[in-house]
Amino acid sequence: MEELREKLKRLQAVFASMESVMVAFSGGVDSTFVLKVAHDTLGDRVLALTTTSPTMPEEDRRSAIEMARLIGARHMMVESNELEVPGYASNPINRCYLCKSNLFTVCEAKAAQFGISEIVDGLNLDDLHDYRPGMKAAAERRVRHPLVEVELTKAEIRELSRELGLPTWDRPASPCLSSRFPYGTEITPEGLRKVEQGEQVLRTLGFRVVRVRYHGDVARLELESAEIERVVQPALRETIDREFKKIGFRFVAVDLRGFRSGSLNEGVIGEVRRPAAGAVE
Template sequence: MREIFAPMRSVIVAFSGGVDSTFVLKVAHQTIGDRVLALTTTSPTMPAEDRESALTMARLIGARHLVLESNELEIPGYASNPLNRCYLCKHNLFTVCEAKAAELGIDVIVDGLNLDDLNDYRPGMQAASEKRVRHPLVEAELTKAEIRELSRAMNLPTWDRPASPCLSSRFPYGTTITPEALAQVSAGEQILHAMGFRVARVRYHGDVARIELEQHEMPRIFEPANRDYVDREFKKIGFRFVTIDLKGFRSGSLNEGLVLASSPPKP
C-alpha cells in the first residue's frame, strides 16, 4: 500500500469513515501526509452514525477532510431504485471528487474497494472505471479480513466496525426510495442499536419491516419484552407489520440472485 501511494503527488480519498476507506486514508496519510484529502459526501441516504464516524476518523488520523452535501435522491432515476442504483450513486460521488480534484489540482482519486467486493454485485465499479478511480486495496490484493487485521494492528477503532452501506440498500430494487421511507428505516435501525443489537438491518417492504440480525442475537429479540417493544416502536414510526428474517443478517441480501446473473467489470 505504501509503495502504491509513494509516487503520488496528491490524492483524494473517497471517504466514508468505514473499515476500508479509513484504512486507505491512514496508509495514504502515513505515506504522503497532507498531500492527501479525505472527501465525504453526506445525504439523507447516509446513516447518521456514518457521518460521525467519518468526522471522527479523519480527525484521529489528522488528515485534511472536506464534507460536502450531495442528495442522491435528486439524481435522475435514482429514487426509482433501478438495478444500477449503485452506479448512479458512485457516478455522482466520483463526479464530485473529479470536480474537486480539478479545482484543487489533485492528481489521483482513490476509494476503498477491496478484493472481496469483486465477488458481489457492484455496478458502482463501472462508474469508478469511467472516472479513472484507483482501488489501492484491490491493487494490494487485500481482503476484508486482512484489512480488519491490519487496522487492529494500527489501532484504528474501525477494525471491527460492522459494514454500513447506505440506507438505500435496505430497499428492494424497483421500490421507490423517498425521504420518509429512509427516515423510517433509519429510525428502526436506531431502535435496534439502542437495544444493543450491534449488527441490524431493517429491510423496507412498504408496510412491512423485515429485520435481519446476527444468528446468535436472534433468540434475544424473541424474548417477550423485547418482541413487544420492537413491535410497538416500529408501528410508531409507520410500519404496520414487523417480521424477523429467519436466515439472519447477511450483507447485500437484496442482491441475492443477482450476483451470478451479472458480470460487473473488474478493475
C-alpha cells in the same frame, strides 16, 4: 503476519508513487484504513472527501468526521442528494452505479479545484465477488482501488487496522440506507427515515449488526443468527413492535436466515452477469 506486513509495504509504495491523493471517504473500515495509510505516506498531500445526503446515516456522518480528525487528515464534507439524480429514486438494479457516478463526479470536480492528481476509494478484494455496479463508474473516471491493487481482503484490512490502532477495525459494515430497499421499490426521504430510526432502535436495544429491510408497511429485520432467539423474547418483542409502529411501520418480521451482507442482491448477480443470447463475452 509477515505476508500482511508485506502487503502493507506494497500499499505504502502505491501511495508513495502518487503526487497527491483524494480519498472517497465514508469513515468505514476500508476507507479509514486507506486514509490512514495514505496520510502516513503523503501527509497533507491527501484530502478526504465525504458526500452527505439523506441516504447516509447520521451516525456514519459523525464517524467520518471523527475518523478523519483522529488520523489528522484534511477532510471535506460536500452535500449531495442522490435522490435528485435522474433515475436513482426508482431504485433500478444499477442504483449503485448512479450513486457512485454522482460521488466520483463530485470527487473529480474537487480534485481539479485543489490540483489533486489521483482519486482512490476503499474497494477491497472481497468486493469483487459481489454485485458492484459502482465499479463501472470508478473505471469511467479512472478512480483507483489501492486495496485491490495489493490484494487485501476484508479480514486482512481489519487485522492491519487493529495493528495501526484504528477503532474501526471491528466496526460492522454500514452501506448506505438505500441498500435496505429491494430493487424497484421507490426510495423516498420518508422511507429512509423509517429505516434509519428502526436500526437505531435495534442498536439501542443492544443489537450490533442490524439491517431493517424496507417492504412498505413491513420492516424485515436481519440480525446475527445468535440474536434471533433473543429478539422473540416476549418483553423485547413487544418493545420492538411498539417502537417500530411509532416510526410508521405496520408490521415487523424477523428474517429467519439472519443477517446476510447484500441479501437484496440474492438472485440479482447471476441475472445481471448472464450474457444475452448471442452475446460474445
